[in-house]
Amino acid sequence: MGFEHILVERSGDFATITMNRPQRRNALSREHMRELIAAFREVGDSDALGIVLAGNGPVFSAGHDFADIADADLPSVRSLLLTCTELMTLIQQVPQPVVARVHGLATAAGCQLVASADLAVASEDAGFAAPGGKGGWFCHTPMVAVARNVGRKRAAEMALSGDVIDARTALEWGLVNQVAPAAQLDSATHGLLDRVTRARPRARASASRPSTRRSTWTSRRPTPTPSR
Numbered sequence: 377m378g379f380e381h382i383l384v385e386r387s388g389d390f391a392t393i394t395m396n397r398p399q400r401r402n403a404l405s406r407e408h409m410r411e412l413i414a415a416f417r418e419v420g421d422s423d424a425l426g427i428v429l430a431g432n433g434p435v436f437s438a439g440h441d442f443a444d445i446a447d448a449d450l451p452s453v454r455s456l457l458l459t460c461t462e463l464m465t466l467i468q469q470v471p472q473p474v475v476a477r478v479h480g481l482a483t484a485a486g487c488q489l490v491a492s493a494d495l496a497v498a499s500e501d502a503g504f505a506a507p508g509g510k511g512g513w514f515c516h517t518p519m520v521a522v523a524r525n526v527g528r529k530r531a532a533e534m535a536l537s538g539d540v541i542d543a544r545t546a547l548e549w550g551l552v553n554q555v556a557p558a559a560q561l562d563s564a565t566h567g568l569l570d571r572v573t574r575a576r577p578r579a580r581a582s583a584s585r586p587s588t589r590r591s592t593w594t595s596r597r598p599t600p601t602p603s604r
Contacts, residue, residue, distance in 0.1 A: 379396075379411045379414075379415065380407070380411065381395070381396060381397050381405070381407060381408040381411050382394060382395055382396050382408070382411045382412060382415055383396050383432075384415050384418070384419065386424065389424060389425040389426065389573065390424060390425065390426045390427070390428060390566065390569055390573075391419045391422065391424040391426075391427050391428070391472075392427070392428040392429075392430055393412065393415045393416065393419065393427060393428070393429050393430070394429075394430045394431065394432055395408070395412070395429075395430070395431040395432065395436075395437055396431075396432045397432075397433075398432050398433025398434065399433075400438075400441060401433065401434070401435050401437070401438035401481075402431040402432070402433060402435060402436065402437040402438065402486070403437070403438045403439065403440065403441035403442075403443075404437065404439060404440050404441060404460065404463075404485050404486070405441035405443070405444050406444055406455075406456055406459055408441070409459050409460060409462075409463050410459065412463055413459075413462060413463050413466055416463075416466050416467060416470055417466065417470075419470070419472070420466075420469075420470035420471060420472065424472055425472060425573040426472050426473050426474075426475065426569040426572070426573045427470065427472050427473070427474045427475070428474075428475050428476075428477050428565055428566070428569065429467075429474055429475070429476045429477065429489065429493060430476075430477040431477075431478075431479070431480075433480075434480050435479070435480035435481040435482070435483075435486075436476075436477075436478045436479055436480055436481065436482040436486055436489075436490070436502070437482055437483070437485070437486025437489055438481065438483055438484070438486055439483050439484025439485040439486045439487070439488075439518075440456075440460070440484060440485050444456055457517065460485060460488075460517070461517070464488060464489070464492045464521065467489070467492045467493060468492055468494075473494045473495060473569070473572050473573065474493045474494050474495070475493060475494065475495045475496065475497060475565055475568060475569050476489060476490045476493035476495070476496040476497070476552075477496075477497055477561060477562070477565040478490055478496055478497065478498040478499065478502045478504075478543075478552065479498075479499040479501065479502055479558065479561060480499075480501065480502060480503070481502070481503045481504075481505070481540070482502065482503070482504050482505075483504070483505045483506070483507055483540075484505075484506055484507060484508060484515050484518055485517075485518055487504050487505065487506055487515075487518055487522060487551075488517065488518035488521045488522065490504065490551060490552070491518070491521035491522045491524065491525045491551060492521045495553050495568060495569075495572065496551065496552040496553055496554075497552065497553060497554045497555075497556060497561065497564050497565045497568055498543040498546060498547070498552040498554070498555050498556070499543065499555070499556060499557070499558045499561045500543055500544075500555055500556070500557055500558060501543070501558055502542070502543040502546070502552075502555075503540040503541065503542055503543070504534075504540065504541050504543075504546050504551060505534065505538060505539065505540040505541070506518055506519055506522065506534045506535050506538065507538040507540075508535075508538065510538035515535055519531050519534070519535050522534065522551070525549070525550050525551045526549040526550055526551050527549075527550075530549050543555045553568060554568060
């Protein structure tokens with residue numbers, strides 16, 4: 377399948393899905409999210425043992441593309457946010473572990489991508505934020521996933537202040553698993569993926585099916601209602 381906004385590569389047992397809209401800071405337009413959904417479905421159905429989610433350009437992802445929202449009516453905005461919910465849910469449902477490889481900024485829905493991934497490795501220069509409050513919005517839906525990573529109080533601090541937290545703080549708060557120098561980000565990401573997929577492929581696939589890997593978590597949490 378050909379893609380305009382993403383790249384999909386396979387190296388050995390692992391697949392890498394790379395957001396490739398550097399000119400838009402990998403903002404999540406409707407078309408971009410639909411391509412990500414198609415790619416995660418395709419890789420999820422493959423024999424890959426793990427998935428890396430990455431971004432090209434200066435940042436990981438700046439969140440939603442406001443060009444999709446500026447002149448949109450309410451049904452269109454709701455449809456856009458439902459597409460986002462579908463993407464975030466799918467990331468949690470594919471049988472392979474998903475590792476977010478984060479450099480630069482991950483803001484709003486971009487931070488939600490990190491929080492929705494099973495694991496995350498951040499470059500020392502990475503930053504994370506839910507800046508909606510600074511623009512008169514509030515990052516409701518991203519904060520559902522973020523709060524499950526960092527806890528209610530810290531999520532509230534991020535949402536209400538809109539401030540960027542650095543990679544070391546993200547590690548301390550539980551938003552990422554590791555922090556690595558920029559030059560070692562790829563090796564650290566693949567090293568983590570190697571360690572979590574050591575089991576035999578058949579055993580790993582069986583243990584990772586949504587019915588077992590996610591049932592305990594999803595049975596205890598409601599599906600988030602799409603909102604800003």
